Each structure stands twice: as structure tokens, then as C-alpha cells.
Amino acid sequence: DEVIAAAGTKYSMSPTLSAVKEATRQYGLEKVGVVATPCQTQGLRKAQAYPFARFVADKIKLIIGIYCMENFPMASLDTFATAKLGFDSLQDATKMDIGKGKFWLTKDGEDSGLAIKETHGYVQAGCNICMDYVCEWADVSTGSVGSPDGWSTVLTRTDDGESIFKAAVDAGLIETKPMDDVKPGLGLLEKLAKGKKDKNGKERERRAKMGLPLPVEY
Ligand code: SF4
Known part of the structure; x- marks a missing residue:
């Protein structure tokens, strides 16, 4: 249960x-x-x-x-809920979902969606090199x-x-x-x-050229 x-x-x-x-x-x-x-x-x-x-x-x-x-740090989720979707608090959300090009939060049974492209800058940094x-x-x-x-x-x-x-x-x-x-x-x-391997593979190459560490080899 x-x-x-x-x-x-x-x-x-x-x-x-x-x-x-x-x-x-x-x-x-x-x-x-x-x-x-x-x-x-x-x-x-x-x-x-x-x-x-x-x-x-x-x-x-x-x-x-x-x-x-x-994935997103808690502070990013808080920004989505309050600054972008007008919630008083992230705590008011009873459900989260990603689908149909949007990041969804549910409050009082009603879904509010944020376009995925608006969330890109808020992704935790490590996810951009995850294959x-x-x-x-x-x-x-x-x-x-x-x-x-x-x-x-x-x-x-x-x-x-x-x-x-x-x-x-x-x-x-x-x-x-x-x-x-x-x-x-x-x-x-x-x-x-x-698509994830292609996109993040390019970011891995970019970081390798800059001499930045990459935690997992592919
Ligand atoms: S690093 Fe990869 S598996 Fe881990 S949360 Fe980010 S995208 Fe998901």
C-alpha cells in the first residue's frame, strides 16, 4: 500500500x-x-x-x-510554481508531470503547464552531460x-x-x-x-575541449 x-x-x-x-x-x-x-x-x-x-x-x-x-533543483521547481505559474508555494502542487511539450503542476485538481523550452535554463548542470x-x-x-x-x-x-x-x-x-x-x-x-545522446554528446565534447572533467566515459 x-x-x-x-x-x-x-x-x-x-x-x-x-x-x-x-x-x-x-x-x-x-x-x-x-x-x-x-x-x-x-x-x-x-x-x-x-x-x-x-x-x-x-x-x-x-x-x-x-x-x-x-532533472531540476528544488529552487528551480519553486520558481516554476511561484514566479511562472502563479502558485503561492510549490507546496500547493499535488502532482508533477512532463508531457505534450509542457511541465505540468496540479493544484486543486487543475493542471497548469509551462512550456518545456522555458525550463531549459533551470536544469541541474550534470544533466546536460548525461547520456x-x-x-x-x-x-x-x-x-x-x-x-x-x-x-x-x-x-x-x-x-x-x-x-x-x-x-x-x-x-x-x-x-x-x-x-x-x-x-x-x-x-x-x-x-x-x-536525441539525448546526440545533444549531450555535443556538450560533452564542448566541455572536454575546455578541459573540464567528465564524470563517466562513453
Ligand atoms: S544526470 Fe541524467 S539520469 Fe541523473 S537526473 Fe540528470 S538526466 Fe536524469
Whole structure:
């Protein structure tokens, strides 16, 4: 019930990885599932490959990755809500969404949209050199892009991801349809994933020429 109540997106930076440490060290959990952005997933996979976080990384048994084009610091979200959409406070928003070319905030059941191009200058700087839209290192990655409203596009990427997803489907917890049967379909996901690599690849080249550090090699 708590998982379902927490469903939905809040576009902000979340200290997810420190919660993994808390889950394993403080609560002593042996099998931890994490819902993570692509950058957080890269951190988790690095921690598993280079065991510098002892007794933490080996307890991660499932990573569900979410598609992520960009993210915003809390101060930017506050600006969208108050200066651009006329809310008294960001706290008044009950829902956030990105779709149909706009960043949406919902207040009192009413949606207010801000054109995406108006949000570009507010993206957190690291997102401009991030190459991963579809969480390529997760066990299962998912997001709404490619599927009709109310459905999610799910990619299983590892044997663990495939078996857990299949078990959920077999248990009747998840209803599925083949991607080939739905619109807009995988083509849109591929287009956005490639578009992010192309755009941010250029920014990486620009920064490399200036001698600025790039945290992950591609
Ligand atoms: S765009 Fe990349 S760096 Fe930014 S939050 Fe998403 S995954 Fe992380």
C-alpha cells in the first residue's frame, strides 16, 4: 500500500543512494530493491563492481530504473510554481508531470503547464552531460514514453529483471501488451534516447575541449 501511495513523479534530486546505505546498515536488510534514475543506477553498478561500500552493494538485488531526460533543483521547481505559474508555494502542487511539450503542476485538481523550452535554463548542470535516457544499467527500466496514457513501457535488461517481471505478470499483478501493438510505440523511445545522446554528446565534447572533467566515459 505504501508503494502504491508513493507512485508518481517528483522532479527533484533525491538522496536515494544514501537511503540504500541506511536500508542495509541501519535496518540490516539483506535484499534491497531500488527505484533509481540512470545516474543513480550508474552509481549503484559502480559500487557493485568496485566494492568500496562494504556490506551495501552486495545487498542490492533489484534495480528498477526510470527514464530520465533531465532533472531540476528544488529552487528551480519553486520558481516554476511561484514566479511562472502563479502558485503561492510549490507546496500547493499535488502532482508533477512532463508531457505534450509542457511541465505540468496540479493544484486543486487543475493542471497548469509551462512550456518545456522555458525550463531549459533551470536544469541541474550534470544533466546536460548525461547520456542515458532509458536506464541502460538497470534490471528493469520503465517510464510512460512509448505507451498510451495509463500504461508504462517496460524493458527487462537482466535475467533477474526478466524473472521478477515475469513472476509479477504470472501472479496477475501486472497486465501486459506487446509494444508492437501500441502507439506511439518503441520508435518514440528510441528517438528520445538517441536525441539525448546526440545533444549531450555535443556538450560533452564542448566541455572536454575546455578541459573540464567528465564524470563517466562513453
Ligand atoms: S538526466 Fe541524467 S544526470 Fe540528470 S537526473 Fe536524469 S539520469 Fe541523473
